[in-house]
Amino acid sequence: MRPRIHLLNPMWDESGGSEHRVAALAGALSPDADVTIWSDHEPAPGWRARLPIRKIAPRRLAFPIRGTLVVVGVYFRVGDWLRWSRPSRTILVCNTFSPRGLARQRQRVSWGGSRPLELVFASETLRRKLDLPGIVQPSVVDLEEFSPRLESRTTFTVGRLSRDVAEKHHERDPGLYRRLAARGCQVRVMGGTVLEPALREAGGLEGIALLPAQAQPASAFLAGLDCFFYRTSRSFFEASGRVVTEAMAMGLPVVADRVGGYADVIEPGVNGFLFDDDDEAVAQIERLRLDPELRRRIGRAARESVERELSPGARREIVEFYTR
Numbered sequence: 001m002r003p004r005i006h007l008l009n010p011m012w013d014e015s016g017g018s019e020h021r022v023a024a025l026a027g028a029l030s031p032d033a034d035v036t037i038w039s040d041h042e043p044a045p046g047w048r049a050r051l052p053i054r055k056i057a058p059r060r061l062a063f064p065i066r067g068t069l070v071v072v073g074v075y076f077r078v079g080d081w082l083r084w085s086r087p088s089r090t091i092l093v094c095n096t097f098s099p100r101g102l103a104r105q106r107q108r109v110s111w112g113g114s115r116p117l118e119l120v121f122a123s124e125t126l127r128r129k130l131d132l133p134g135i136v137q138p139s140v141v142d143l144e145e146f147s148p149r150l151e152s153r154t155t156f157t158v159g160r161l162s163r164d165v166a167e168k169h170h171e172r173d174p175g176l177y178r179r180l181a182a183r184g185c186q187v188r189v190m191g192g193t194v195l196e197p198a199l200r201e202a203g204g205l206e207g208i209a210l211l212p213a214q215a216q217p218a219s220a221f222l223a224g225l226d227c228f229f230y231r232t233s234r235s236f237f238e239a240s241g242r243v244v245t246e247a248m249a250m251g252l253p254v255v256a257d258r259v260g261g262y263a264d265v266i267e268p269g270v271n272g273f274l275f276d277d278d279d280e281a282v283a284q285i286e287r288l289r290l291d292p293e294l295r296r297r298i299g300r301a302a303r304e305s306v307e308r309e310l311s312p313g314a315r316r317e318i319v320e321f322y323t324r
């Protein structure tokens with residue numbers, strides 16, 4: 001008999017890392033289990049079109065009852081239907097750094113501690129920061145969709161993508177982008193329209209393209225870059241940064257702030273670069289701009305590191321964890 005697995009998430013953001021984790025996990029588990037994606041909320045239209053998401057309706061007994069319940073995220077409230085649910089296992093995936101949110105969600109999902117609860121963390125750094133027992137699992141990425149592509153460009157292009165919200169961008173990013181543009185770089189930010197007022201104050205948008213989130217498929221956007229840059233607001237800790245893994249899978253050299261769960265998989269100078277301040281970031285990007293062979297070497301190593309992290313054996317371990 002095939003295992004029954006219920007994945008629970010609001011699915012309300014087409015750019016959200018938790019939502020993409022749910023979609024990828026459903027795809028990985030479906031050959032070995034009967035998987036249902038549930039939402040207590042109204043899913044985003046894009047997700048509704050792509051995935052068979054079931055809306056929870058307790059009066060019609062439409063909610064996870066038996067099987068393995070996997071709650072992906074600590075930032076949303078799970079409904080009262082939990083009192084009637086009888087899962088054989090309950091798993092909580094912690095994908096963001098929110099000690100209070102995690103405490104509330106653990107209390108809620110375990111029904112006041114009366115049900116055993118297994119924790120999964122998006123990165124080892126996140127697990128250490130929260131100081132709780134559990135396992136670490138990467139978010140599954142499609143290595144065929146996100147694979148190196150050869151595209152010719154006349155201008156060295158630096159870019160990044162994320163949700164189009166202020167917390168996903170560092171307060172000094174507008175000034176840093178202006179410095180890069182002044183050095184002849186093209187800067188492209190998908191999910192960056194929120195930066196337009198600050199960039200106009202910092203000197204204008206010349207050489208900088210700000211696109212709404214989801215303006216292009218992520219893989220198509222990344223294929224147009226020579227270098228991937230990433231950091232978030234000082235008030236927001238990036239627990240894993242799925243987009244960093246996607247960029248590395250595409251064979252892009254990544255230049256990222258040292259603070260973040262993605263730093264666990266970046267070996268500076270080998271498969272990417274980590275920086276502590278703006279000057280160091282600009283110097284690393286400038287070095288990549290002037291040295292095509294360095295870009296190729298770092299990009300190859302980035303791709304190889306993702307292939308190791310998401311090898312067939314590693315994917316099998318993820319599947320076996322949920323289906324056992």
